Amino acid sequence: xxxxxxxxxxxxxxxxxxxxxxxxxxxxxxxxxxxxxxxxxxxxxxxxxxxxxxxxxxxxxxxxxxxxxxxxxxxxxxxxxxxxxxxxxxxxxxxxxxxxxxxxxxxxxxxxxxxxxxxxxxxxxxxxxxxxxxxxxxxxxxxxxxxxxxxxxxxxxxxxxxxxxxxxxxxxxxxxxxxxxxxxxxxxxxxxxxxxxxxxxxxxxxxxxxxxxxxxxxxxxxxxxxxxxxxxxxxxxxxxxxxxxxxxxxxxxxxxxxxxxxxxxxxxxxxxxxxxxxxxxxxxxxxxxxxxxxxxxxxxxxxxxxxxxxxxxxxxxxxxxxx
Amino acid sequence: xxxxxxxxxxxxxxxxxxxxxxxxxxxxxxxxxxxxxxxxxxxxxxxxxxxxxxxxxxxxxxxxxxxxxxxxxxxxxxxxxxxxxxxxxxxxxxxxxxxxxxxxxxxxxxxxxxxxxxxxxxxxxxxxxxxxxxxxxxxxxxxxxxxxxxxxxxxxxxxxxxxxxxxxxxxxxxxxxxxxxxxxxxxxxxxxxxxxxxxxxxxxxxxxxxxxxxxxxxxxxxxxxxxxxxxxxxxxxxxxxxxxxxxxxxxxxxxxxxxx
Numbered sequence: 349x350x351x352x353x354x355x356x357x358x359x360x361x362x363x364x365x366x367x368x369x370x371x372x373x374x375x376x377x378x379x380x381x382x383x384x385x386x387x388x389x390x391x392x393x394x395x396x397x398x399x400x401x402x403x404x405x406x407x408x409x410x411x412x413x414x415x416x417x418x419x420x421x422x423x424x425x426x427x428x429x430x431x432x433x434x435x436x437x438x439x440x441x442x443x444x445x446x447x448x449x450x451x452x453x454x455x456x457x458x459x460x461x462x463x464x465x466x467x468x469x470x471x472x473x474x475x476x477x478x479x480x481x482x483x484x485x486x487x488x489x490x491x492x493x494x495x496x497x498x499x500x501x502x503x504x505x506x507x508x509x510x511x512x513x514x515x516x517x518x519x520x521x522x523x524x525x526x527x528x529x530x531x532x533x534x535x536x537x538x539x540x541x542x543x544x545x546x547x548x549x550x551x552x553x554x555x556x557x558x559x560x561x562x563x564x565x566x567x568x569x570x571x572x573x574x575x576x577x578x579x580x581x582x583x584x585x586x587x588x589x590x591x592x593x594x595x596x597x598x599x600x601x602x603x604x605x606x607x608x609x610x611x612x613x614x615x616x617x618x619x620x621x622x623x624x625x626x627x628x629x630x631x632x633x634x635x636x637x638x639x640x641x642x643x644x645x646x647x648x649x650x651x652x653x654x655x656x657x658x659x660x661x662x663x664x665x666x667x668x669x670x671x
Numbered sequence: 672x673x674x675x676x677x678x679x680x681x682x683x684x685x686x687x688x689x690x691x692x693x694x695x696x697x698x699x700x701x702x703x704x705x706x707x708x709x710x711x712x713x714x715x716x717x718x719x720x721x722x723x724x725x726x727x728x729x730x731x732x733x734x735x736x737x738x739x740x741x742x743x744x745x746x747x748x749x750x751x752x753x754x755x756x757x758x759x760x761x762x763x764x765x766x767x768x769x770x771x772x773x774x775x776x777x778x779x780x781x782x783x784x785x786x787x788x789x790x791x792x793x794x795x796x797x798x799x800x801x802x803x804x805x806x807x808x809x810x811x812x813x814x815x816x817x818x819x820x821x822x823x824x825x826x827x828x829x830x831x832x833x834x835x836x837x838x839x840x841x842x843x844x845x846x847x848x849x850x851x852x853x854x855x856x857x858x859x860x861x862x863x864x865x866x867x868x869x870x871x872x873x874x875x876x877x878x879x880x881x882x883x884x885x886x887x888x889x890x891x892x893x894x895x896x897x898x899x900x901x902x903x904x905x906x907x908x909x910x911x912x913x914x915x916x917x918x919x920x921x922x923x924x925x926x927x928x929x930x931x
Contacts, residue, residue: 550717553913630717634913637720 358448363436370581371401377624384628408577411570416477419567423475428568428575431468434461435582442589443515445599445608454515455503458590459496462545465583466492469554472576476567487635488547488554494642495544501650502538505657506531506594511668519599521668528595534653535595537646539619542587544638546580549627553635588619679857680816681809691798698791705787712780722777726906726918729774736902740873740895741786742922745771745778752869759868764796776921813848815857856885872896872923894928 375390375397382389390397415421438461441447441454451457466489473485507513509530510521521527528535544551568576589612592598598611633641661667676683712718728738730746743750751768753761769785771778809816838845861883867876873895880889899922906922907915 629711630715631721633717634721634911636911637717 359436362439362444362448366436366439366582366585367578369585370578371405373581373585373620374404374577375401376621377627380621380624381628384625405574408570408574413571414567414569416567418477420475420477423471424567425572427468427472427475428572428579430471431465431579432575432582434465434468435579435586437461438586439582439589441515442586442593443519444589444612445519445605447515450516451514453513455507455513459500459503462499463493463496465579468576468579472568478567481567484554491547491551491554491635491638492545494639495541498537498541498642498646498650499545501647501654502534502541503594505534505650505654508654508657508661509668511670515593517668518593519597522597523599523602526596531595531653531657533649535591537650538595539591539622541642541646542591543623543626544642546583546587548584548623550630550632551638552627553632553638584620584623585616588616588623591619592616678817680812681807683809683817685808691802694794694798698795702788702791705784705791709784712784718780719777721913721917722775722780722921723773724775724777725910725914726776726779726921727774728902728906732902732905733774736905737898738873738902740869740871740899741779741782742774742873742899742902744769745782746774747772752867752874756867758866763800764793766790766793776917779921779923813844814851817849817852858883858885859887867893870895872925872928873899892928892931894925894931896924896926896928897931900924900929 378400379389379391379397390400393400393403415424438458440449441451441457443450447454469485469488469492473481473483473488476482476485506518506527509527510517518527543549547554592612592615596615598608598615601607601611728736728742728746730743730748732738733743733746733748739750739752747770749768749770752758753766754768766789769782769789771782838849859881861881863878863880865876865878867874869875874893875895876893878889878891878893879887882888902922903915903919906918910918
């Protein structure tokens with residue numbers, strides 16, 4: 349009984365705040381985009397629009413979920429559930445500052461879960477039995493798996509600096525200085541790759557351009573659409589938290605370690621607002637230009653930087669202890 | 672401010688109080704906004720990647736399809752009806768006709784943004800000209816003139832009470848004129864006319880044929896969007912679907928005019 353309660357309460361302790369954060373992040377997005385476009389965002393529903401996410405949530409969950417009769421129901425129902433499940437479970441090994449599961453292979457877990465998210469896009473596009481959804485899903489899948497290549501290689505370089513896949517070691521690694529200062533080209537490419545990985549503008553052709561409808565989630569109605577929506581925003585917040593942990597870790601606060609979470613979350617929110625700023629400013633990439641960017645621009649640089657990160661510590665006898 | 676402001680004989684009503692100060696306050700804001708747009712768009716690699724070399728329609732193609740407006744000017748021909756066939760006093764204003772040499776979507780973007788700046792120049796010259804010599808608001812002949820002294824009434828719209836009192840209470844002439852104008856209109860001598868203006872999308876023309884009555888025998892509007900849209904087939908040939916979207920957007924049709 350005690351085991352059941354603790355196994356139930358512990359995940360909920362991080363999942364519920366993440367979901368609340370996601371809900372208000374949608375509001376921040378609409379307000380930020382609004383102010384950047386010289387208009388106010390939603391400000392009618394609550395004071396300054398604070399109840400807008402509540403209204404959106406209520407609307408989405410009381411609408412009737414529509415299932416196309418020619419769709420494959422098992423996959424159609426399963427994909428949004430899978431998407432949200434993965435987006436929430438991927439927060440498991442993140443040290444905030446103490447992770448729920450201190451995995452020795454935390455980063456590997458993260459990469460494998462992100463790769464698994466591709467399936468939810470693929471199955472939703474396939475199961476919708478609609479050519480727009482299928483084309484949108486295929487393009488989104490190709491984009492996601494392409495950008496995971498650079499994500500993996502950048503992580504490899506950072507692991508070589510840090511000494512292991514465990515995310516807590518990144519705290520120790522960055523006590524003298526942020527990894528942003530030593531690996532700033534990698535951080536730039538990592539930030540852009542996370543933009544592409546979460547299908548955000550200017551890489552959002554799976555949502556925006558595919559015939560002006562939502563691409564792979566065009567056939568989804570209310571509840572399942574809300575699940576995709578929440579999964580996407582939870583993904584964005586998770587990627588930004590990961591960026592902060594990897595490159596901007598606030599572990600240098602030794603006198604007041606209680607401020608770790610505050611510092612982490614502030615940096616994460618600044619990076620997320622950067623995502624929104626980029627969305628408001630840049631037009632969308634064409635699909636082949638996006639692929640070109642990765643395979644012909646990012647990948648050679650990341651491979652070269654990985655080589656540098658391998659050889660430089662060895663040359664200066666500065667390899668970290670590999671745990 | 673809608674299209675009924677410009678009516679036969681002049682304009683509907685005079686400017687409100689303080690029009691020139693509020694305009695002169697807004698012009699620097701607009702100039703700043705245009706500068707911000709330019710900084711954001713002109714050298715942006717994503718914009719250039721999406722628009723350079725897309726939707727090319729060179730000068731022969733434009734002439735064959737009857738394209739006017741920024742599309743034609745992006746192909747290099749400095750054809751602007753405000754200079755070639757001036758109307759409404761445009762010959763007295765000093766502005767440049769913007770052309771670009773690559774006939775692609777990027778050229779049309781640059782042409783349109785530069786034209787915005789030229790429009791601001793024209794507005795400034797208009798303000799000084801109107802302040803010097805205001806001129807009449809509506810022609811004096813009461814049988815044609817249909818002025819409107821609009822003000823907000825209790826229902827939020829409509830003619831001012833003074834105007835209504837004049838029509839209904841004071842002057843029989845005004846009542847008769849108003850009645851005849853609203854129900855019948857005025858007679859136009861028989862004949863036909865085609866007049867074109869340079870609108871933002873191209874040449875907007877009006878062809879009117881009159882048989883001497885109060886209604887036109889035929890009225891046809893040459894909408895620039897309709898003619899420019901015929902270029903879609905020529906412009907998207909050989910390109911990607913994503914390029915088709917950019918190309919059609921650079922043609923900039925107004926679908927309401929196309930339907931017309």
